[in-house]
Amino acid sequence: MSPEVSSLDAASMIGKIPYTLVDLGEHTMKNIAGPVHAYRVRTEEWVDPEPLASIASAEDLPLPFKPSVAVLPFTNMSADPEQEYFSDGIAEDLITELSRSQSLFVIARNSSFALKGQSVNITEIGRKLGVRYVVEGSVRKAAARVRITAQLIEAATGNHVWAERYDRDIEDLFTVQDEVTERIAWALVGKVGAAEIVRTRQTHTSLTAYDAFLRGIDATSRITEKDTVAGVEFLKLALGWEPDSARAHAWLADAYAALSAFRADEEMKASAMQSALRAIELGDASGLAEAVVAALHGWKGEFEAAETHWQRALAMGPTYPIVLGWVGYICLWSGQLTKAREIGERLRRLSPLEQRDVHELLAFTYYLLGECEASLDSFRRWDNNHYDRGFANLAACLGQLGRAEEARSAWGRCLERKPVGDYRRGSPYRRQEDVEHWLDGLRKAGITD
Incomplete structure (x- = not known):
């Protein structure tokens, strides 16, 4: 990841993120009078990890009863290979938006992205992930233009159900994203399913804020202390441009909560609570903010308050992996082991190639249920x-x-x-x-x- 930031942004980030800022000189930017000094964020110490799992060794899975889909990472077609965070973000946003429909079964990001860089045919992906449809696409971003291609494919036959190419000004990005989401939802679950997504959509108004938001998600998804620190700073930067973004506040709360676990830091927990409550106040519909509040209560042993919030979180995000992860652990800690197992097994079906959080939760839960062989199997799978x-x-x-x-x-x-x-x-x-x-x-x- 090596995104560009302005001198104003750079000044606010120096010493806060564990990355190097490379001076790119002055650039002329649309809608800004005068030249802007730009920098590139370089993460030379980061090395892409090996894929989470080889799809070849995965078991074939049955299709769920509802329409099912996996969104693969979009290919970065930009001249700059460091723009990959942007194409990844477009695909991840599509996963998030489609997951809002209770009529769809959507494979979680961690399993879809485990296939990144692997040469696998669509039919095999459908069998191994247990989905009827696959979405793939590409993104090319250059100057003030963006080209997005997307196609919905029936996995068993390879037939294209829908395909489109959008060649637009970068300012039209959000409109393009909305159209892609709605067209896919229409094709899979019709008018009602598409309307459900539109009703709960979380809108963006600032491209600059959205770019910083994507960088924040890209950093925090690596689940290391260093990258979580960077994710916090990018999300704060996004909120500087778009202070009333419920989604950014919810993700910032999640990042603060994760950082508090790395550091055993009570101040971070307080910051997480503040951000989560602000997200709820602004109408976060994903369930993430409620899940973070629940976890914070759980960490303090306040399990009655925790359950109030995780019940709300689960009602809003019953198939949202990050919500399920938080809720699963709260149930584990509180002794609701049957519920913890149910959520862990739901997570495993949503993310069959996941080798991290899913199997950590299941290893602990199976053990406390007395199922030690199953527990050991999950311990062995957990990275x-x-x-x-x-x-x-x-x-x-x-x-x-x-x-x-x-x-x-x-x-x-x-x-x-x-x-x-x-x-x-x-x-x-x-x-x-x-x-x-x-x-x-x-x-x-x-x-x-």
Whole structure:
């Protein structure tokens, strides 16, 4: 990711984001009198990760009962390869908007984007993701023009249901996005489904704000502390241009909440709450702001208040993966294990190639339900490289299965990242019996807490 920013933006970001700003000199920009000094954000330390999973090794999945679709990452056709954040953002927005229809089953971003850079035919994608339709497209952005192509394909036959090319001024971007979303929704679920999306659409008014918003989402999706810091600054920049954006406030709340987990920072939690409540006040319809408020209450052990908010979040975003993730963990912490499993398994179907949050939630939930083999399977699928308590919990699961040597190895990886001391300290669980179940597994492996 190497987007351009103005000198005014750059001045506000220097020292706040962990990226390098490269001076591009002065540029003339449309609707701005006089030259503007521009900079490029360079992230030379970032290396694209390997795909989350190989589709070749994935199981074929049955089709759901409702019309189902996967939106693949749009190809960046711009002369500048660093504009990929923009084409990714267009595809991600389409996923978000289509997911607003309760009449559609939409594969989550993490599984769609796991296919990025892989050479896979549409029919195989349909089988492995369990969808009837696939959307693919491309974006070319140059100066004040943007060209977007999109096509809706029936996966089993490869037939094109709908295809269009839009060659417009960049100021028409939002209109183009709305039209693409509505045309696809019309083709899949007709007038009622399309109207449902239009009713709940979150509008943008500023291209500059939208560009900063996309950069913020691009950064936070990497789930590292460094990139989450950058995501916070980009989202704050977006709100500087569009202060009443409910969507940007909700994502900023999510980023603050994630950052508070990285740092165990109470001030970040307070900032998350402030942003989430502002998003709710502005009418966030995604459920994300409500889910963040629920998580913040859950972290403080206020589970009755948490449930009030996660129920609202789930009503608004029953298929929105980021909402499901937060709600699943709150149910896990509060001891509502059957609900946590239901949400985890719903997430797994929405994102069958996901190897991170889905299997972390399922590994913990299956363990507390006494399903240790299923728990271990999810632990093995979960791509955990940094979470100390995750390794401690893996050790407990192995201990319950009588695999003491492997358990001690997992415990060693936990201690490498953070000396645990008392396992109970910082535990998010409401019920003492859940904490004791983890400790019992550690004891069976010969590990004393």
